[in-house]
Every structure is written in C-alpha cells, then in structure tokens.
Amino acid sequence: MSILLANRNALLSLLLTLCCSVKSTAQQKALLNRVFRASFTKGTILSYIENIQEKTGVTISYSTATIDPNKKVKLKGNEETIEDVLIAILASENADILEREGKILIIPAVKEKKPVHRTYTISGFVRDKHSKEVLIGAVVYVPSINVGAVTNNYGYYSLTLPAGYNKAIYRYIEYKADTVDIEGESDRRIDILLEFKENNLDEVVIYREEKSGIAADHLHLTGEDIYKRQALFGENDIMRRLQNTSGVQTASDGFSTIVVRGGDPGQNLNLLDGVPLYYVDHFDGLTSVYNTESVKSVDFYKGNFPARYGGRLSSIIDVNTKDGDMDRIGGQFTMGLLKASLNLEGPIVKERSSLMLAARRTWIDGLFAPFAKGSAVNFYDVNLKFNYIINKNNRIYASFYNGRDRLNVNISNTQNRTSWQNNISAVKWTSIINPKAFFNITLTYSAFNFEMKDNRQTLDDVDIKTGDSYTGASSVKDLALRLQLRWTPNTKHNVDAGLSYSYAFFVPVEVKSKYASGQTQNISTAFRSNEVTLYVEDDIKLGPKWTIRPGLHWANWFSSKFTYSSLQPRLFTSFKASASSMFYLSFSQMAQFLHLINSNTYGLPQGFWIPSTAQIEPEESLMGALGYSLNTSGNLHFNMELYYKDIYGVTAYSQGKDIFDNTDSWQNKLTQGKGWSYGIETNIDKKIGAFVASAAYTLSWNWRKFDLLNDGKKFPYRYDRRHNLKLSLIYTPGKNTELTANWTYMTGEAITLPDQVYPDLDRNLMIQTTNSSTPSSNYTYYYTQWNNYRLPAIHRLDVGINFHKKKKKHMERTWSIGVFNAYGRRNVMSVDLVSDATPGEFQLKGISLFNFVPYLSYRLKF
Amino acid sequence: MGSIIKKVYKKRNLLRATGYFLPAVMTIVSSCTRNLDLPKVQAEKKIVLIGELTGGGPALLRAGQSLPLAEGNELKFSIIEGLEVKLEDENGIVQQLSGSADEMTPVLYTVPFKSTVVLSPGGRYKLTATHSNLGIAIAEFTIPSAFTSSIIDTTSTSYAGVSAFELGIQIDDLPGESNYYVIEAIKQYIDVTGFFSFGGQWYDLNGNKRLYDSLNKANLSFIKNFDTTFSSNYFRQPVYTTDPYTDNLTYGNSLNPSKRILLRDVNFNGTSYITHISVDKSQFLATGYIDRGQIMITVKSVSEDYYNYLVAYEQTEPGLDPNQPVRIKGNVNNGLGMIGAVYTRRFTYFFDSWGY
Known part of the structure; x- marks a missing residue:
C-alpha cells in the first residue's frame, strides 16, 4: 500500500511538474504566441516593432548594437503571430528573441547565428x-x-x-x-x-565608374557615341573616334590607323565579334573596315589588360556587332562623299531569331568610270549576322564579314589589278550552365589576301611587253577554337577562365613572274604555326572600397621548328577613396608572336605580317600604370594616368630594299631591339547645360634602340609625339540639332633626314644610266642619325552640324555638314628634298593632304 | 547661336539643289606642298672627294663640297675654290695634284684633280685635301694587288624577260689575303670621224658616204683617215647574277637587276673561280650615230672600304627615304665621299658598227 501511495505521489508530482512546465513554457511564450498580423508587408524593422507594440501593447526591447532598426525588410504575408513576424524581420540579424517578465527581448544570439548567410x-x-x-x-x-x-x-x-x-x-x-x-x-x-533615351546628352560619352564599386579600366563605346564625332569626309569611324582618347594617336593625320602608347599599328588587337582582324584599313586608312552601322559596342583597352586578351602588346579594340532587331524590320541608310551604306535588320522569328545585314560601297568612283575605262578605285564590305535563341539558356550566333579594296589601272596598255580582301566568319554557342556559370564556345576563321597582278609587265620592269605578266600576293589565314567560362560563385568573386587553340598559315610574299621568253620565277615564303592559350582571372571584391583582379595568361606558339612559351601575369586593383573618386594600379605582361613589317617597293599594303621563327623571337611588353579617376555629381569626369612600358623584340629592317627578294635570307634583313615609352594622360569631360566639353591630353616619350641601327644608340620612335591634345565641344541647342567642334594638336612625328647631301659616286665617275631598272641620282644622302628631324606640329579644327528630324514613329533622318581642317592648316605628312627649278639647288618641302575638306552626308533610320 | 542655326537650317533646300556631285568633290583631296625649315643643328660644309684610283694609272678624282641640311645654310651647291690636293705615297713622296674646272663642273659641282704619278698595285697612299675654310680631309687607301681574270665564254640569251649577254668570268684569286671583286658592264660612246682623199681633195666621210662607198666598191686605192674619240661619259648596263656567293643574292634575288655584281673571295680564296653574269643588252646597239660605242666588261679588285661602300650604294634608290634610310660610309676623314682603290681588268666588245 505504501508503495502504491509512493507511486501515486510520484506520479502526481510528475504530472504537476509537467503541467507547470507546460504552463511555464506557455507562459514564457505567451506574448510571442499572440496572434498578430502586420499592417503592411514592407517596412523597416523599427516600423514592425512599433506596429506590434501599438497593436498588441506588448513591449519589445532591443539594442541598436544588436540589430539595425532601419533595415528594410519584407514579410511574406502569412505570419500569424508576433513570433512569426519577429522571426521574419530578424532573419538576417544575429539576434535571439526571448520573452521575459512580460516583455519581449531581442538579444544578441548566444550562438553565432551564422546568419544563414543565406x-x-x-x-x-x-x-x-x-x-x-x-x-x-x-x-x-x-x-x-x-x-x-x-x-x-x-x-x-x-x-x-x-x-x-x-x-x-x-x-x-x-x-x-x-x-x-x-x-x-x-x-x-x-x-x-x-x-x-532619345536625344540623350545626360550621359557623357566615356564609360565611367558607376557608384557601384566596379572599376572602369577601359573605354566602352556604343554605336551612337561614334556618330557624335565626324571626321574626314564626314566618316563616323571607330578608329577615328578612339583617336580622341588620350594615349591614342593617329599614325598619319586624317587617317584611321592608330598607335597606342609607343606601340606600332601591328601591336593593336583588332577584334570583330571575337575574330582577330589582320588589316583594318580601307585604302590605307581613309576609313576602317568596321562599319559603324553594324556596331553595337566597342571595348577599348590601352592598358589594364584582362587575362582573357593576348597576342598583341599595345591595345585591344573589341568590336561587337548588332545581333539584329528581334521585334521589327528596320535599318539605316547613309550616304556621304566617299560611300553609301545600308543596314537592314529584323526578326526571322519574333523574339526567337533575327538577322542583321550591313553593306557599304564607295560610289564616287562611278562618276569617273566613263572617263577612265578599265580603271577603278573602290571598296565594299558586308557584315552579316544571324542569331537564334534555342531556349532561355542557350543561343547560337553566326557572323560573317567580307570586304575588298580594289585598284585597277589601265594606262598605256598596262593592266594592273590590285586588291585587298578580308574574310571573317565566326560561329558561337552560349549556354547558361546555372545562374552562376556562363559558358561560350566560338569557332572563328579569319583570312586576309592581297593580290597584285599585271598582264603586260613584270614587277621590276616598267616596259610593256606582251607575254610578260606577274602575280604578287600576300595572305594570312587563321582558324581558331575558343572556350570561355565565367563563374560568379558569390558577391566577392567573378572568375573568368578560357582555353583556345588556333592554327595559322602565313604567306607574307609570293611573286610569280612569267616572261615573254618563257622564263618564270617564283618567290614564295610560307609559314604554318599553332598557338594554344590558357587564362584565368578573378575579379575580387575585398571590401566596400577595394577590388583586385589578378590574372594569368599563358600562350604557347609552336611549329615543327620552334616553340615559344609565355606566361603573362596581369594585375588590376582599385581603391575607392570616396564615393566619387578612385585610385587604381595595374601591371600587365603581354606577348606577341606576329610582327607587322612595312614593305617597300612591292607596293603591298602598308605592312604585312610575318610570324616569329627560330630566328625572330616574339615581342613582349611589361607595362605598369597608376591612375586616378573622379566623377562628381556636377557631371564632371576627370581621369589621370601615368604609365611606363618596356617592349622587347621590336622588329625593324636593318638593310636591303625588299625583305623577301631572297627567300633564304629574309630573316637576316630584320633586326630586333628594344623600345620603351612613358607618359601621363589626362581626360576631362564636363557637361554644362547644352554643352559637353571634353579634353584629352597626353605628354609622352617613345624610344627605340637597336644594336644594328643608329650605331646602337637610342633614337626617338617615329610616333614620338611629345604633346597630343584633343579638345571637343558638343553643343545641343535643341533636340534636333547638334554642333560639334574638335580641335587637335600633335607634335610632329620624327623622321630621318640626311645630315649632308653630296655629289653622287657614279655621276662623278662619269657613269650615267638610261635604264629605268637601275635608276640613279645626281646626289648621295648621308645619314648619321635615325629620326633626327621633327615635322612641324599638326593642328586643325573640325566643325560639323547635325540636323535631325523625326519623320515618323520609327523614321529619323539626319543631315550632317561640316569641314575637316576648317582653317586649312597644311599639316605635313611627308617630306622631299626637291631640286626641280635649278640643278644643284634644293628646297626641303613638306607635303600635306586634306587641307579644308568639306563634307556632307545624309542618314536615314527606319 | 540659335538664330544662326536657323538660318543655316533654312538653307537646306539650297544645299539639296546644289547636290552632292558638285565639282567641290574635286577639293576633297586637296593637297599641297610647303617649304620647311631646316633642322636646327650645327653642321658645316665638308670637303667631298670622289674617285676610283686605279693601279697602273694616274690618280684621278673629283672634289667638291657638301650641302649641310642645317638651319642657316643655303641649300645650293657651289663649286669649291682654293682646294689643294696632295698625294703621298708610302715612301713619303708627295705630289701636288692639279685641278681645274672642266665642262662637267657646272653640272656636277665638282672639280677634277689629276696626278702624273702612276699608282702601283699594292701601294699605300694618302690623299690630303686642304681648304682654308673647310679644313683638311684625308683619305688613306691601298691599291689592291694585281690579279688576273679572263672571259671564258659568252653567249646571247634571254634572261629575266630581256635580251641578255651572258658571260662566264674566271677570277684567279690571290692567296693569303682578302679580296673584294666588283663586276660591271658599261657602254662607252665612241665617235669615229672619217676623212678620205680623192682627186686631190679631202672629203668628210659622213657627208660623202655615197662617194666613199662607190670608191670602195670600185676597189680604187685612196687615202682614208679615221679619228677615233672615246667619250668620257659611260652608260651603265644592268647586270644579273645567279651566283649565291655574291652579295647581290644576299640582299636581292637573281632577277633583280643590279648596277654592280659584288663578290667576296671568302669561298674561293687563293683559287680560280668562275662566275656567270648576264648583262641586259637591250641598249647595246646604238639607235643612231651618236650613241655608237663599245661595251666594256670590267672586273675590279677593290679595297674593303670601297666594297662596303658599294654594297650600301647598291641598296639605295634615288630620292629621300625618311623611313628606310641607307647609311653609306665613305673613307674620307673629316670629309665625305669615297676614294676607291681598285685594280681593273677590262674586256671590250663591239656590237655597233660604223659602216666604214
């Protein structure tokens, strides 16, 4: 009986404890479990706390050291109790909720709540x-x-x-x-x-850092940016637009070829939809091969090179063409003094696939055709792009480019035919693997061909002979496969990685001559090479103010006879000094396995490509840059950058008239040396009312040194222009009109002039020549130093007006009128020592082109 | 600004009327020249000495002054005056060269200087030119040793699309020394003036050719006199080579015409060597009376500094080339030009006839 009583008492005690604990627990959460529905679904933590207190009368205590009361939060709408609401609004706070003595307490979490870092x-x-x-x-x-x-x-x-x-x-x-x-x-x-935004002038044309902490390490342009500034003949050209950037200068005034930070034109990587272009000029630079009407965007790097780029030393010009309007058929027609252009784009299947076609051709040659039969000077190019959205994660693109320059001369029974042609194609597939990983694979083909032929004479003979003929050619073909992956694991990292293989076939010079006697001669040089590249880089956000982008680019260039490897570290880092200003620092090592050599008497285009060989080593560069950027709320953008660049393996002729006269020894005619350049670049852009003013100034030094040239002493590089200043003003008095004025100043380029002129050897031996194949002169020029003379400085003013008119909903026409070199400055492009008037008497003459060139163009968008 | 724009805008119809095809298009590429300043450097005129001094012959050279391309200088050649030129041999014997302007001086701006001393093959000499304003210029040279050479065969053929005269040339190279050979082809005009006597009267042959021919045809005996005048002017004939040892094929190819064939004895020192050249003979034959002459094939052994000068000289083109200058170094100290020391072997061919 006592046992039963004891057990009964124990059981009662247990039950009482349970009830008390239940009651106690219930009492502990009595406040938290109160029914409560918030009056709103969006608000701050503080607003919800106040809402709870107001509606329920429950007191909630907290410390601002524990939670951020001003943090904005959102409810799902299914919260039923005070506890539900508090859990929802405090989900990302490191806090616990307790009920004590009739109050609700929000306290620091006992255990580090690893806020779910959800x-x-x-x-x-x-x-x-x-x-x-x-x-x-x-x-x-x-x-x-x-x-x-x-x-x-x-x-x-x-x-x-x-x-x-x-x-x-x-x-x-x-x-x-x-x-x-x-x-x-x-x-x-x-x-x-x-x-x-129509008639937008709020955005200054230069891509700048948004207040997002993303560093602006390059220049980003859209097609509309390029249209804002006309150049020679009213041409809106990407390469000419880039010349308005500090650090970039034109090789010859008025032409589109550019040199960047002491490099040469062959050190610029020109890409068209990811495909490298070997020649980017029509007619030596009157305009580039990039058709502005087909361009969507341009990314330009003159330093701070990301690891995904390689193969050239001085700059990257990454041009992407439009995909084609997915919604409606439209286009653009432009007619200027030089050429006419038509762009058409539209959907094949709305919202699914589209096509873009842009074509242009010179037209002015047609005027002279009836008067110069058999002769022709013209160019055309065609861009075609197709894209298809397979599904929301996958898409394919195919793009093609074909362009050709032609020069036919039919004078005195000669039949000289010369043409330059670029053919490019690319097929791409892009895929979203998951929300954090984007992958693309690209297959590209790029080919450049130059051909010059004559059916009545051979290359070195100016006499016309039936039965004589020759064909001269130069070509580059390149086939490549590229794989790229972008992975964004979290907010702090952005990883880019890629792998590529390319095969190239070069024929720098090939000449086939046939003589009436039946004799033939073939000169031919051909090279095959392979290149494998691998890169990885990570854009790391170390904190709210500091980002760093380390990267590595590895390239291997090989053939059956040689192999070259290059490991190229890249680093870019930026520090936000304030909300509107930033410092940045970069280091880049680049390598280039190709060399652009200027040719001489073969009449080839400005230069031709030769690959590195066992004897000719690749070129490499090391560049460091330090910069400061400021963007104020008053629409002022300021940027200053200092740089220093070393270039190794720069290639130049050491001797001989034509590099490929002898195919066995052409490499001996080249010499490699060193170059270095340094300078300071400044860009300022300011919007004041209807005016947008820009200034770009570069102060730089550029040197070269070769053991075999100039007695091994350093000499200024040809494009060593000490000062380079571009001032630009765009005035938009109304939405239909804009006026532009650009003033350019450049120090003259450095050229080699003889120190002395003295009578010729053969003439003083009483030996004359009457045969044009071995011409002679009465004088000998004695050179002691390279690039010892400065051409006069170049400066000019270009002005233009654009008149826009919206005709219909999708139709707008623009008349553009202006003048290149408005005050007719005779800017010298080349020199000659002339002795025409009186034998023995000379005059140093400068030859200039493009003195006061008006233009007129019409553009219709529909 | 706005009102100006409105006015311009209203003229758009006028612009349209004038059209795109105005002759204004012709001003699109408007080019011109302008005089440029000379470089701001200090540079003075220098004595210029030019000549080929041949072993076995007198010293014959031309002297002038250079034209410095420097600020403050008039770019006009002038004839040098008051220049003294002396030749000193290795024994210290000095001879003053005599110089006076000739008919070419106004054209070449140089004055010929000549010695009576015959230069010896292997001899070392020093040429000193002194001018009161230009200072003293000195050229030292050694006449190459005598060597032998012969033409072993000739043929007329076609080469590089031209009618060519091909020669096989043997050079007997001297052992124990470095030799530098230069082969050229030049045409020298020859004027042959004929006179004949008939019936007690002298006749100019050219003006009485029919009479002359009839007398010859009749086999009559009569007095004929011919004066042969060799012109001092020469005309270079382009030459070609397929010899891989030549410097011509180092810098060019076998179908490039050259002024001179340049050959070092590196590959055949001390032995007899045969090389072939082809000469463009398209101008061998005279087109008229005036340009009849002889073709001279010269094989020269030259001094090393002269050879290097000619290698660079071969690569120059007439005119200024600011982007591809060829540096030609002479051997005149404190001066400019080239005193080339040579030993010459000459072979003469006639393709023209005078019909006498």
Missing part, C-alpha cells in the same frame, strides 16, 4: 526594350549592400545577393535606368528590358 543569385540578360538587342557592359547594382555586376559580351549578368529584400538598379549608357525590387531566398532569372 544568399540567392539573380541572373539574366539585359536587352534593349524595342529591338531586344543584348546590351554589353550594362551595370546591375544594389546600393544598399554596395555590390554590382556588369553584363558580359552576350549581355548576361550574374549577381549573388543576401537573402531578403534587395533593390537592384539596372543602367546602361544612353538608356533609362530601371529599378527592380527583389525579395527571396532562391535563385531567380531576371531579364531586363531597358529603354533608350
């Missing part, structure tokens, strides 16, 4: 609202947490955010910004359509 990734494409054209370089930025991303060359972005509520802003130059409220914890796809 994150989610938003990703997608940023496109033009109307054409659905992807926008390259668009920015997506979340100001509350100071993170952002930039769309890649396919318009794709990926950004990882902390779980909860975030507001993302999408921006792109000349487009209206869009804001998206995002809330959640799971990855999501957000494709954005941005609307173009």
Whole structure:
C-alpha cells in the first residue's frame, strides 16, 4: 500500500511538474504566441516593432548594437503571430528573441547565428526594350549592400545577393535606368528590358565608374557615341573616334590607323565579334573596315589588360556587332562623299531569331568610270549576322564579314589589278550552365589576301611587253577554337577562365613572274604555326572600397621548328577613396608572336605580317600604370594616368630594299631591339547645360634602340609625339540639332633626314644610266642619325552640324555638314628634298593632304 | 547661336539643289606642298672627294663640297675654290695634284684633280685635301694587288624577260689575303670621224658616204683617215647574277637587276673561280650615230672600304627615304665621299658598227 501511495505521489508530482512546465513554457511564450498580423508587408524593422507594440501593447526591447532598426525588410504575408513576424524581420540579424517578465527581448544570439548567410543569385540578360538587342557592359547594382555586376559580351549578368529584400538598379549608357525590387531566398532569372533615351546628352560619352564599386579600366563605346564625332569626309569611324582618347594617336593625320602608347599599328588587337582582324584599313586608312552601322559596342583597352586578351602588346579594340532587331524590320541608310551604306535588320522569328545585314560601297568612283575605262578605285564590305535563341539558356550566333579594296589601272596598255580582301566568319554557342556559370564556345576563321597582278609587265620592269605578266600576293589565314567560362560563385568573386587553340598559315610574299621568253620565277615564303592559350582571372571584391583582379595568361606558339612559351601575369586593383573618386594600379605582361613589317617597293599594303621563327623571337611588353579617376555629381569626369612600358623584340629592317627578294635570307634583313615609352594622360569631360566639353591630353616619350641601327644608340620612335591634345565641344541647342567642334594638336612625328647631301659616286665617275631598272641620282644622302628631324606640329579644327528630324514613329533622318581642317592648316605628312627649278639647288618641302575638306552626308533610320 | 542655326537650317533646300556631285568633290583631296625649315643643328660644309684610283694609272678624282641640311645654310651647291690636293705615297713622296674646272663642273659641282704619278698595285697612299675654310680631309687607301681574270665564254640569251649577254668570268684569286671583286658592264660612246682623199681633195666621210662607198666598191686605192674619240661619259648596263656567293643574292634575288655584281673571295680564296653574269643588252646597239660605242666588261679588285661602300650604294634608290634610310660610309676623314682603290681588268666588245 505504501508503495502504491509512493507511486501515486510520484506520479502526481510528475504530472504537476509537467503541467507547470507546460504552463511555464506557455507562459514564457505567451506574448510571442499572440496572434498578430502586420499592417503592411514592407517596412523597416523599427516600423514592425512599433506596429506590434501599438497593436498588441506588448513591449519589445532591443539594442541598436544588436540589430539595425532601419533595415528594410519584407514579410511574406502569412505570419500569424508576433513570433512569426519577429522571426521574419530578424532573419538576417544575429539576434535571439526571448520573452521575459512580460516583455519581449531581442538579444544578441548566444550562438553565432551564422546568419544563414543565406544568399540567392539573380541572373539574366539585359536587352534593349524595342529591338531586344543584348546590351554589353550594362551595370546591375544594389546600393544598399554596395555590390554590382556588369553584363558580359552576350549581355548576361550574374549577381549573388543576401537573402531578403534587395533593390537592384539596372543602367546602361544612353538608356533609362530601371529599378527592380527583389525579395527571396532562391535563385531567380531576371531579364531586363531597358529603354533608350532619345536625344540623350545626360550621359557623357566615356564609360565611367558607376557608384557601384566596379572599376572602369577601359573605354566602352556604343554605336551612337561614334556618330557624335565626324571626321574626314564626314566618316563616323571607330578608329577615328578612339583617336580622341588620350594615349591614342593617329599614325598619319586624317587617317584611321592608330598607335597606342609607343606601340606600332601591328601591336593593336583588332577584334570583330571575337575574330582577330589582320588589316583594318580601307585604302590605307581613309576609313576602317568596321562599319559603324553594324556596331553595337566597342571595348577599348590601352592598358589594364584582362587575362582573357593576348597576342598583341599595345591595345585591344573589341568590336561587337548588332545581333539584329528581334521585334521589327528596320535599318539605316547613309550616304556621304566617299560611300553609301545600308543596314537592314529584323526578326526571322519574333523574339526567337533575327538577322542583321550591313553593306557599304564607295560610289564616287562611278562618276569617273566613263572617263577612265578599265580603271577603278573602290571598296565594299558586308557584315552579316544571324542569331537564334534555342531556349532561355542557350543561343547560337553566326557572323560573317567580307570586304575588298580594289585598284585597277589601265594606262598605256598596262593592266594592273590590285586588291585587298578580308574574310571573317565566326560561329558561337552560349549556354547558361546555372545562374552562376556562363559558358561560350566560338569557332572563328579569319583570312586576309592581297593580290597584285599585271598582264603586260613584270614587277621590276616598267616596259610593256606582251607575254610578260606577274602575280604578287600576300595572305594570312587563321582558324581558331575558343572556350570561355565565367563563374560568379558569390558577391566577392567573378572568375573568368578560357582555353583556345588556333592554327595559322602565313604567306607574307609570293611573286610569280612569267616572261615573254618563257622564263618564270617564283618567290614564295610560307609559314604554318599553332598557338594554344590558357587564362584565368578573378575579379575580387575585398571590401566596400577595394577590388583586385589578378590574372594569368599563358600562350604557347609552336611549329615543327620552334616553340615559344609565355606566361603573362596581369594585375588590376582599385581603391575607392570616396564615393566619387578612385585610385587604381595595374601591371600587365603581354606577348606577341606576329610582327607587322612595312614593305617597300612591292607596293603591298602598308605592312604585312610575318610570324616569329627560330630566328625572330616574339615581342613582349611589361607595362605598369597608376591612375586616378573622379566623377562628381556636377557631371564632371576627370581621369589621370601615368604609365611606363618596356617592349622587347621590336622588329625593324636593318638593310636591303625588299625583305623577301631572297627567300633564304629574309630573316637576316630584320633586326630586333628594344623600345620603351612613358607618359601621363589626362581626360576631362564636363557637361554644362547644352554643352559637353571634353579634353584629352597626353605628354609622352617613345624610344627605340637597336644594336644594328643608329650605331646602337637610342633614337626617338617615329610616333614620338611629345604633346597630343584633343579638345571637343558638343553643343545641343535643341533636340534636333547638334554642333560639334574638335580641335587637335600633335607634335610632329620624327623622321630621318640626311645630315649632308653630296655629289653622287657614279655621276662623278662619269657613269650615267638610261635604264629605268637601275635608276640613279645626281646626289648621295648621308645619314648619321635615325629620326633626327621633327615635322612641324599638326593642328586643325573640325566643325560639323547635325540636323535631325523625326519623320515618323520609327523614321529619323539626319543631315550632317561640316569641314575637316576648317582653317586649312597644311599639316605635313611627308617630306622631299626637291631640286626641280635649278640643278644643284634644293628646297626641303613638306607635303600635306586634306587641307579644308568639306563634307556632307545624309542618314536615314527606319 | 540659335538664330544662326536657323538660318543655316533654312538653307537646306539650297544645299539639296546644289547636290552632292558638285565639282567641290574635286577639293576633297586637296593637297599641297610647303617649304620647311631646316633642322636646327650645327653642321658645316665638308670637303667631298670622289674617285676610283686605279693601279697602273694616274690618280684621278673629283672634289667638291657638301650641302649641310642645317638651319642657316643655303641649300645650293657651289663649286669649291682654293682646294689643294696632295698625294703621298708610302715612301713619303708627295705630289701636288692639279685641278681645274672642266665642262662637267657646272653640272656636277665638282672639280677634277689629276696626278702624273702612276699608282702601283699594292701601294699605300694618302690623299690630303686642304681648304682654308673647310679644313683638311684625308683619305688613306691601298691599291689592291694585281690579279688576273679572263672571259671564258659568252653567249646571247634571254634572261629575266630581256635580251641578255651572258658571260662566264674566271677570277684567279690571290692567296693569303682578302679580296673584294666588283663586276660591271658599261657602254662607252665612241665617235669615229672619217676623212678620205680623192682627186686631190679631202672629203668628210659622213657627208660623202655615197662617194666613199662607190670608191670602195670600185676597189680604187685612196687615202682614208679615221679619228677615233672615246667619250668620257659611260652608260651603265644592268647586270644579273645567279651566283649565291655574291652579295647581290644576299640582299636581292637573281632577277633583280643590279648596277654592280659584288663578290667576296671568302669561298674561293687563293683559287680560280668562275662566275656567270648576264648583262641586259637591250641598249647595246646604238639607235643612231651618236650613241655608237663599245661595251666594256670590267672586273675590279677593290679595297674593303670601297666594297662596303658599294654594297650600301647598291641598296639605295634615288630620292629621300625618311623611313628606310641607307647609311653609306665613305673613307674620307673629316670629309665625305669615297676614294676607291681598285685594280681593273677590262674586256671590250663591239656590237655597233660604223659602216666604214
């Protein structure tokens, strides 16, 4: 009985304890379990706390050291109790909730609540609202947490955010910004359509750092940027537009060929939809091969090179063409003094596939055709691009380019035919593997061919002879496969990696001569080579102010006779000194396995490519740069950059008239040496009302040194222009008119003049020549130093007016009128020592082109 | 600004009327020349000495002054005056060369100087030119040793699309020394003036050719006199080679015409060597009376500094080439030009006839 009683008492005690604990627990959460529905679904933590207190009378205590009361949060709407609401609003705070003595306490979490570091990734494409054209370089930025991303060359972005509520802003130059409220914890796809701003002058043309912490290490241009500044003949040309940037100068005034930071034209990597171009000039630079009407965007690097680029030392010009309007058929027609151009684009299947076609051709030669039968001077080019969206994650592109320059001369029974031709094609497949990984594979083919033939004479003989003929040719062919991956694991890292293989076949010079006697001669040089490249780089956000982008680019160039390897480290880092200013520092090592050599008497285009061989080593460069950038809310952008660059393996002729006269010894005619350049570059842009003023100034020194030239002493590089100043003013008095004025000043280039002239040897031996194949002169020029003379400085003023008129909803026409070199400055391009009037008497003459050249052009967008 | 723009804008119809095809298009590429300043450097005129001094012959050279391309200088050649030129041999014997302007001086701006001393093969000499303003210029040279050479065969053929005269040339190289050979082809005009006597009267042959021919045809005996005048002017004939040892094929190819064939004895020192050249004979034959002459094939052994001068000289083109200058170094110290020391072997061919 006592046992039973004891057990009964024990059982009662147990029951009482349980009830008390239940009651105690229930009492502990009595406040938290109170029914409560918030009055709103979006607000700050503080607003919800106040709402709870107001409606329920429950006191909630907290410390601002524990939680951020001003943090914006969002409820799902299914919260039923006070506890539900508090858990929801405090999800990302390191806090615990307790109920004590009739109050609710918010206290620091006992255990480090590893705030779930719950994150989610938003990703997608940023496109033009109307054409659905992807926008390259668009920015997506979340100001509350100071993170952002930039769309890649396919318009794709990926950004990882902390779980909860975030507001993302999408921006792109000349487009209206869009804001998206995002809330959640799971990855999501957000494709954005941005609307173009008509008559936009709010955005200064230079891509600049948005307040997103993303560093601006290059220049980003859109097609519209290029149209804002006309140049010679009213041509809107990418290469001429780049000449308005500090650090970039034209090789010859008025022409489109550029040299960057002491490099030569062959050290610029020109890409068209990812395919390298070997020649970028029509007619030696009157205009480039890039058809502005087909261009979507241009990314230009003169330093701070990302690891994904390689193969050239001085600059990267990465041009992407339009994909084609996915919504409606439209286009553009342009007619200028030099050429006419037509661009057509439209959907094949709306929102699924589209086509873009841009073609242009000179027209002025047609006027003279009836008067010069058999002779012709013209060029044309065609860009064609097709794209197809397989599904929301996969897309394919195919692009083609064909362009040709032609010069036919039919004088005195000669039949000289000369042509230059570029053929390029690329096929790409892009795939979103997951929200954080974007992959693309590209197959490209690039070919350049030059041919000169004559059916009535041989190359070295000026006499016309039936039965004599020759064909001279130079060509480069390049086939490549590239794989690229972009991985964005979190907000702090953006990893790019890639692998490529390319095969190239060079024939620098090939001459086949046939003589009436039946004798033939063939000169031919051919090279085959392979290149493998591998790269990886990571764009790391170390903190709210500091980013760093280390990278490595490895390239291996090999054939059956040699192999060269180059490991090229790259580093770019930036530090935000304030909300509007930034310092940055970069280091780049680059290598180049090809050399552009200027030819002489073969009449080839300005230069031809030769590969590195067992004897001719690759060129390499090391460059460091330090810069400061300022963007104020008053629409002022200022940038200053100091740089120093060393170049190794620079190639030049050492002797001989023509490099490939003897195919066995051509390499002995070249010599390699060293170059170095340094300088300071400044860009300023300011918008004041209807005016946009820009100034770009470069102060630089450029040197060369070869053991076999100039007695081994250093000499100024040909393009050593000490001062280079570009001033630009765009005035928009109304939405239909804009006036532009550009003033350019450049120190003259360095050329070699003889120190002395003295009577000729053969003439003083009483030996004359009457045979044109071995011409002679009465004088000998005695040279002691290279590049010892400065041409006069170049300066000119270009002015222009654009008159726009919107005719219909999708139709706008523009008349452009202006003058290149408005005050007719005779800028010297070459020199000659002339002895025409009186034998024995000389005059040093400078020859100039393009003195006061008016232009008129018409453009119709539809 | 706005009102100006409006006015311009209203003229758009006028612009349209004038059209795109105005002759204004012709001003699109408007080029011109302008005089440029000379470099701001200090440079003075220098004595210029030019000549080929041949072993077995007198010293014959031309002297002048250079034209410095420097600020403050008039770019006009002038004839040098008051220049003294002396030749000193290795024994210290000095001879003053005599110089006076000739008919070529106004054209070449140089004055010929000549010695009576015959230069000896292997001899070392020093030429000193002194001018009160230009200072003293000195050229030292050694006449190459005598060597032998012969033409072993000739043929007329076609080469590089031209009618060519091909020769096989043997050079007997001297052992124990480095020799530098130069082969040229030049045409020298020859004027042959004929006179004949008939019936007690002298006739100019050219003006009385029919009478002359009839007398010859009749086999009559009569007095004929011919004066042969060798012109002091020569005309270079382009030459070609396929010899891989020549410097011509180091810098060019076998179908490039050259002024001279340049050959070092590196590959055949001390032995007899045969090389072939082809001469463009398209101008061998005279087109008229005036340009009849002889073709001279010269094989020269030259001094090393002269050979290097000619290698560079071969690569020059007439006119200024600011981007591809060829540096030609002479051997005149404190002066400019070249005193080339040579020993010459000459072979003469006639393709023209005078019909006498």
